[in-house]
Amino acid sequence: MAHVRLKIQRFNPEMDSAPQWREYTVEAEPTDRVLDALHAVKWHHDGSLAFRRSCAHGVCGSDAMMINGKNRLACKLLIKDLKQPIVVEPMRGFAVVKDLIVDQTKFFEKYRSVKPYLIAEEPPPATERLQSPKQQERFEDTTKCILCGACTTSCPSFWANGEYVGPAAIVQAHRFLFDSRDQGAEERLEVLNKASGVWRCRTIFNCTDACPRGINVTKAIVEVQNLLVAHAKQGSTTDAAQ
Amino acid sequence: MSRYRGGIGQWSWMFHRITGVGVLVFLCLHILDTFLIVLGPEHYNAIIAWYRHPVFRVSEVGLFACVLYHSLNGVRIILFEAWTGLVRWHRQMFYVQMAIFAVCMLPVTYLMLRPVFGR
Numbered sequence: 001m002a003h004v005r006l007k008i009q010r011f012n013p014e015m016d017s018a019p020q021w022r023e024y025t026v027e028a029e030p031t032d033r034v035l036d037a038l039h040a041v042k043w044h045h046d047g048s049l050a051f052r053r054s055c056a057h058g059v060c061g062s063d064a065m066m067i068n069g070k071n072r073l074a075c076k077l078l079i080k081d082l083k084q085p086i087v088v089e090p091m092r093g094f095a096v097v098k099d100l101i102v103d104q105t106k107f108f109e110k111y112r113s114v115k116p117y118l119i120a121e122e123p124p125p126a127t128e129r130l131q132s133p134k135q136q137e138r139f140e141d142t143t144k145c146i147l148c149g150a151c152t153t154s155c156p157s158f159w160a161n162g163e164y165v166g167p168a169a170i171v172q173a174h175r176f177l178f179d180s181r182d183q184g185a186e187e188r189l190e191v192l193n194k195a196s197g198v199w200r201c202r203t204i205f206n207c208t209d210a211c212p213r214g215i216n217v218t219k220a221i222v223e224v225q226n227l228l229v230a231h232a233k234q235g236s237t238t239d240a241a242q
Numbered sequence: 243m244s245r246y247r248g249g250i251g252q253w254s255w256m257f258h259r260i261t262g263v264g265v266l267v268f269l270c271l272h273i274l275d276t277f278l279i280v281l282g283p284e285h286y287n288a289i290i291a292w293y294r295h296p297v298f299r300v301s302e303v304g305l306f307a308c309v310l311y312h313s314l315n316g317v318r319i320i321l322f323e324a325w326t327g328l329v330r331w332h333r334q335m336f337y338v339q340m341a342i343f344a345v346c347m348l349p350v351t352y353l354m355l356r357p358v359f360g361r
């Protein structure tokens with residue numbers, strides 16, 4: 001066990017007029033994760049600390065936060081890899097509900113706005129909707145998203161304009177736009193072609209650097225932009241995945 | 243609140259915007275000073291003479307650097323659109339871009355400043 005120093009941004013809207021920094025020293029192994037240190041604070045020092053987490057193993061996407069200036073999952077970062085004090089803040093660009101918990105209502109609204117589900121006009125076949133491995137590869141990368149929000153809240157375009165649909169929603173749209181079984185391109189591209197859509201991307205790469213799933217977010221965004229250009233040229237309803 | 247510690251992409255974008263806006267501001271000023279010709283050649287000549295001042299000659303190197311950086315970085319971004327696979331190599335491409343930048347700046351700076359400071 002070693003001493004681990006943390007500097008956490010605290011905010012309780014019922015008591016504080018502005019967020020404030022508090023420092024904590026806890027006992028933890030260097031091979032523990034930041035999440036373990038946050039647990040140590042909450043369980044042994046200050047039970048009022050609020051943060052989200054569920055799976056604790058990088059699967060559910062609940063505990064994305066800004067750690068030492070970068071968006072990361074607290075459950076995937078080892079203490080030994082970080083400079084101390086470990087500075088922990090809520091994700092940027094969302095309203096803070098309390099401490100490290102942010103209001104993700106709009107984030108999920110945008111997620112739903114790109115219709116992140118299979119849209120197929122034809123009646124389902126008797127067996128599966130077949131797809132070749134090559135067709136699956138086309139959108140494999142964007143299936144890995146766990147909707148943590150690290151990408152969207154690392155994006156300067158999103159900080160500047162909260163209406164921007166954001167990288168996470170574009171990644172989700174990409175996952176279906178490039179699926180050969182899907183026919184919802186027209187509806188999704190309409191949302192993504194708006195002023196709040198994919199054209200707000202400035203190729204800054206913060207999203208790609210932040211994604212805990214290693215998704216090439218910028219590539220997905222550029223591919224959706226290119227798809228929009230191709231659609232505009234054709235002016236037709238041809239399926240995106242062909 | 244602390245600063246978000248973005249990587250190369252964040253910096254290259256910041257410089258892209260600074261140089262883009264910078265060149266735009268210069269362009270507007272330059273349209274204005276050229277416009278002075280309608281007031282008569284004496285006003286025009288008086289203002290345009292400023293461009294020969296050493297401070298302006300050195301600033302012109304800065305202007306060239308801005309345009310060069312902005313164009314190279316702009317071309318890099320356009321290449322991503324043409325070949326999306328290149329996105330994976332954006333850091334390496336930035337290093338190459340800055341090497342080209344340096345190789346262009348050295349002789350240009352020399353050629354632009356020689357008449358100001360040299361013989």
Ligand code: HEM
Pocket residue numbers: 201202203255258259261262263265266267269312313314315316317319320
């Ligand atoms: C060879 C010439 C040029 C090329 C290849 C070029 C390329 C680009 C590209 C690709 C962008 C979009 C960047 C992005 O979305 O990430 C851009 C933005 C911009 N450009 Fe240029 N450009 C050139 C010349 C100029 C000139 C001469 C000016 C000024 C008069 C200028 C001003 C700007 C500005 C203000 C932006 C917006 C920056 C931002 O949104 O962050 N550009 N340029």
Ligand code: SF4
Pocket residue numbers: 061144145146147148149150151152167168171210211212213214215217
């Ligand atoms: S793309 Fe990556 S960073 Fe963005 S929400 Fe999905 S998992 Fe999180």
Ligand code: FES
Pocket residue numbers: 052053054055056057058059060061062063064073074075076
């Ligand atoms: S707690 Fe589920 S991803 Fe970290």
